[in-house]
Amino acid sequence: MEFSRTPNLVGDMDFGGSKLEAVSTFKYLGSTITSHNMIQEEVRLRIAAGTRCSWALDNILRSRNLSRPTKTQIYTAIIRPVVLYRCETWALTRQLENILEVFQRSILRRIWGPVWDDGATIMN
Template sequence: MKKDVNREEQLEIDYARYGVCRRFKYLGSIVDDDNNMETEVKSRIALADRCFYSLQKVLGRANISKKTTLKTSNTITKPVLLYKCETWSRTKRMEHYLSVFENKVFRKIFGPVYDVDEQAWRRRHNHELRELAD
């Protein structure tokens, strides 16, 4: 059955009419009328990204070790990223989004590596990032 987009849906209770809301934010989480968690995950990633980049002035200093930067980043940005994640219905696409964000943070913390064979700087591979983060 095709939805009529132009028709305004309303609920009437005791002579009071209430409109239908397609999306709203409740306790920091986005609730959709079709229960699409992808919107919520993208929103959480954007918030965690802002949180991580707000820490760069402090964590980007040369006298702070990579280990301390990683621990501090995990302590502050992961709760922002994973808030209410237990209510998400996990899909491969959402796991991919989260993995891409995590690799982005690791690349920012650990930086590029000089490849002796190529005689040039290159981005670290995902498996190298995972080894450094563990």
């Protein structure tokens, strides 16, 4: 990967007869690094991984044999770490925080069900 103020300045390189391709993104230690250092791609991929994890646990999260607090602990112990892996290095904007909160609410909504306000009904 090349980092430069002018894109495509370096391009592909040859080292001892081996050609190294210039790429715009790559995975390093489980994190996606982009040439423009944009964290949106990493957050998008982390949410996709969390969604895959939640669907793998779907039969557990929808089970009537487990209590809701137990399911919430499963979310906290298994799904949330998948999404927030290496998040301490992220410089989040309010937009990215909202995206992460939407994901969290969708999982918790699946565990706890719809919220009923006083006097309000949910229409089908």
